[in-house]
Amino acid sequence: MHSLRVLRRLVVIDVTGQLIYRGAFVIYMLSMVVGPAVALLVWQAAAANGAALPVSMEYLVSYFVLLGVVNMLVSSWLAYWLAEMIRLGTLSIWLVRPASTFHNLIANNISEKLIKAVVLVPLIGALGWIFREDLRLPAAPATWALFAVSVLLAATITFAVDVLLGSLAFWFDDIGGFFRLRFLAGTVLSGQLVPLALFPEWMSGFIAVQPFRFMLSFPLELLLGGLSGSEVALGLALQAGYTVAAVG
Numbered sequence: 317m318h319s320l321r322v323l324r325r326l327v328v329i330d331v332t333g334q335l336i337y338r339g340a341f342v343i344y345m346l347s348m349v350v351g352p353a354v355a356l357l358v359w360q361a362a363a364a365n366g367a368a369l370p371v372s373m374e375y376l377v378s379y380f381v382l383l384g385v386v387n388m389l390v391s392s393w394l395a396y397w398l399a400e401m402i403r404l405g406t407l408s409i410w411l412v413r414p415a416s417t418f419h420n421l422i423a424n425n426i427s428e429k430l431i432k433a434v435v436l437v438p439l440i441g442a443l444g445w446i447f448r449e450d451l452r453l454p455a456a457p458a459t460w461a462l463f464a465v466s467v468l469l470a471a472t473i474t475f476a477v478d479v480l481l482g483s484l485a486f487w488f489d490d491i492g493g494f495f496r497l498r499f500l501a502g503t504v505l506s507g508q509l510v511p512l513a514l515f516p517e518w519m520s521g522f523i524a525v526q527p528f529r530f531m532l533s534f535p536l537e538l539l540l541g542g543l544s545g546s547e548v549a550l551g552l553a554l555q556a557g558y559t560v561a562a563v564g
Contacts, residue, residue: 401417
C-alpha cells in the first residue's frame with residue numbers, strides 16, 4: 317500500500333510536469349498515426365495491383381489502425397534518461413529517498429502514457445473511420461481480456477529491457493550504440509514496420525519465438541484472431557517466460 321501511495325503521488329507530479337510539453341505530445345502522436353497510415357496505403361496499393369499477400373486486407377487495415385495505440389501502450393523511453401542519471405550522479409538522490417528509483421521510472425512511464433492516450437485515441441478513431449470498410453474488431457470479451465493481459469506483459473518486457481540498457485551506463489560511458497542496435501532490431505522484428513505475418517515463410521520459426529514479437533506484434537495477433545488455440549497458449553507462455561526473464 318505504501319508503494320501504491322508513492323506511485324500515485326509521483327504520477328500526479330509527473331502528469332503536471334508533462335503537461336508543459338503538450339504541444340510536443342500532439343506532434344509525437346501525429347507521427348505515430350501518420351506512419352501506419354502511409355504503410356497501410358502502400359499495402360492497399362500493392363494489393364490493388366495484384367500482389368499476393370498471405371493475409372487479408374481486413375487484417376492489414378485492423379493491424380495498422382491499432383498499431384499506434386498498442387505501440388504507445390507498450391513503449392518505454394527511459395534507457396537514455398536512466399543512463400544520464402547514472403552518469404551525472406543524480407540517481408543517488410533516489411538512493412536516500414523513502415521510495416525506490418523504480419517508482420520514479422514507472423510513474424514517468426504511466427504519466428506520459430496517460431497524456432499520450434488523450435491525444436492519440438481521437439486520432440486513432442479518425443483513422444479507423446477513414447478505413448472503416450475494412451476494419452474488423454473482435455466482439456468476444458475473452459479476446460479483449462487476453463489482449464489486455466498480453467499488452468501488460470509486453471509493456472513489462474519493454475520497460476525491463478530499457479532498465480537493463482540504461483543500467484549499462486554503470487560500465488559504459490555511452491550506451492548509444494546499444495540503444496540504436498536494440499531500436500533497429502526492435503523496429504523490424506516487433507512488427508512495427510511490417511506485420512510479422514508478411515515475413516518470408518523460411519523465417520517463420522525464428523519470427524514466432526524471438527522476443528521482439530512479444531513486445532508489440534503478439535498482442536495485435538491475439539486481437540485480430542489470426543492464431544489457433546495452441547498458438548495462443550504457446551505465445552502467452554513464451555511471453556510470460558520473457559517477462560520473468562527480463563524482470564529477473
